[in-house]
Amino acid sequence: MGQGFDTKSVHVTMKRDGGIPTKVTPIHQTSAFTFKNLDDIEQFYQGDRDYLYTRVGNPNTDELGKAVANLEEAPLGIATSSGLSAIMVGILSVAKSGDHIIASKDLYGGTYELLVTELASFGIEVSFVSFEEDLEQYIQANTCLLYTESITNPLLRVENLENVVKVAKKYQLKTMVDNTFATPYLVRPYTLGVDIVVHSATKYLGGHSDITAGVVVGSEELIAKAKQKCVNLGTNLSPFEAWLTVRGIKTLAVRMERHTRNAQALADALSEHPAVNKVYYPTFVSEKGNGAIVTIDITDNANIDTFFNELQWIKIVATLAGVETSVSYPLGTSHRNLPKDVQQELGITKGLIRISVGIEETNDIIETFTQALDSAKI
Numbered sequence: 197m198g199q200g201f202d203t204k205s206v207h208v209t210m211k212r213d214g215g216i217p218t219k220v221t222p223i224h225q226t227s228a229f230t231f232k233n234l235d236d237i238e239q240f241y242q243g244d245r246d247y248l249y250t251r252v253g254n255p256n257t258d259e260l261g262k263a264v265a266n267l268e269e270a271p272l273g274i275a276t277s278s279g280l281s282a283i284m285v286g287i288l289s290v291a292k293s294g295d296h297i298i299a300s301k302d303l304y305g306g307t308y309e310l311l312v313t314e315l316a317s318f319g320i321e322v323s324f325v326s327f328e329e330d331l332e333q334y335i336q337a338n339t340c341l342l343y344t345e346s347i348t349n350p351l352l353r354v355e356n357l358e359n360v361v362k363v364a365k366k367y368q369l370k371t372m373v374d375n376t377f378a379t380p381y382l383v384r385p386y387t388l389g390v391d392i393v394v395h396s397a398t399k400y401l402g403g404h405s406d407i408t409a410g411v412v413v414g415s416e417e418l419i420a421k422a423k424q425k426c427v428n429l430g431t432n433l434s435p436f437e438a439w440l441t442v443r444g445i446k447t448l449a450v451r452m453e454r455h456t457r458n459a460q461a462l463a464d465a466l467s468e469h470p471a472v473n474k475v476y477y478p479t480f481v482s483e484k485g486n487g488a489i490v491t492i493d494i495t496d497n498a499n500i501d502t503f504f505n506e507l508q509w510i511k512i513v514a515t516l517a518g519v520e521t522s523v524s525y526p527l528g529t530s531h532r533n534l535p536k537d538v539q540q541e542l543g544i545t546k547g548l549i550r551i552s553v554g555i556e557e558t559n560d561i562i563e564t565f566t567q568a569l570d571s572a573k574i
């Protein structure tokens with residue numbers, strides 16, 4: 197009998213106890229593994245032994261890769277040092293010099309920077325386009341990949357993944373989706389035909405704002421390529437951070453349940469507030485909810501400085517997805533380096549606030565934002 201998502205996420209530990217019956221996997225905080233003799237070394241290279249050197253492989257990082265692959269219902273996964281390195285090794289496993297990538301233009305700011313500045317030096321060309329338009333018009337003879345996010349940042353557009361996959365299949369392109377905001381609790385792109393799914397595990401998978409990590413999942417063939425890139429570029433994750441991320445995943449389902457319930461309630465409450473121009477909160481992401489991020493625009497209706505000064509216990513940060521509610525300011529952080537016209541076109545306004553809704557009591561969250569907005573109202 198197969199296990200449900202919530203059960204699978206709790207039972208992620210694959211423990212290697214070396215004879216000691218530990219309940220959870222020990223941390224293999226070692227840079228290398230020893231060999232009994234030369235035969236033993238030979239066995240590693242024949243594939244009969246798992247571990248040589250931590251940059252090449254480690255039980256804790258393997259455990260994390262497999263755990264996320266299991267939740268995404270994909271064959272295999274690898275852990276990397278960050279979300280951005282996951283994206284980089286994912287892309288390099290399908291694209292090479294001379295290739296062309298079509299990327300959604302409303303990507304996470306750091307991803308946009310990576311694609312614009314680094315891929316060019318690899319000789320990989322990128323077109324940023326609206327994925328709400330007909331994608332076929334942008335396909336060139338050297339196009340190899342369609343890249344997007346299942347829920348975009350910070351305006352929370354829900355990607356039509358079925359359509360992206362359909363176009364890709366027609367032209368024999370690969371697809372890659374950043375599933376960080378949705379998590380496999382809400383969306384499982386691999387099951388919809390997406391080739392490579394990437395995560396900033398720094399966010400909901402870890403869940404406690406205490407690690408930086410990434411994961412790439414997909415077919416055995418593509419993950420073998422991604423792994424080779426990860427080993428050669430040295431973008432491996434540390435065993436301790438992998439262990440912490442696995443610990444975080446065990447509560448992913450219960451955290452997401454509370455996160456999404458609170459976010460829905462906050463989005464409903466703030467849409468009634470006179471200081472708020474617009475609330476961005478998706479609909480119909482999944483029957484389990486619509487995600488944990490609520491973005492509001494208070495341009496023209498409220499004083500942004502007063503709002504940020506009145507947040508009391510809610511922290512101002514340049515990240516998201518912790519158990520504590522926090523806010524970020526896209527124009528001042530994640531999207532500050534975008535050209536002005538791109539900011540404007542994407543709707544990154546001076547009154548745009550991204551709220552990462554935590555797992556506190558719903559009323560405390562709603563009251564604090566309502567009071568801050570009351571004070572800030574012009």
Ligand SMILES: *Cc1c(COP(=O)(O)O)cnc(C)c1O
Pocket residue numbers: 278279280281304306307345349374376377395396397398399408409410
């Ligand atoms: C944070 C984030 C990233 C980058 O991840 P890091 O772990 O900071 O490298 C990529 N995509 C999305 C959607 C993110 O939120």
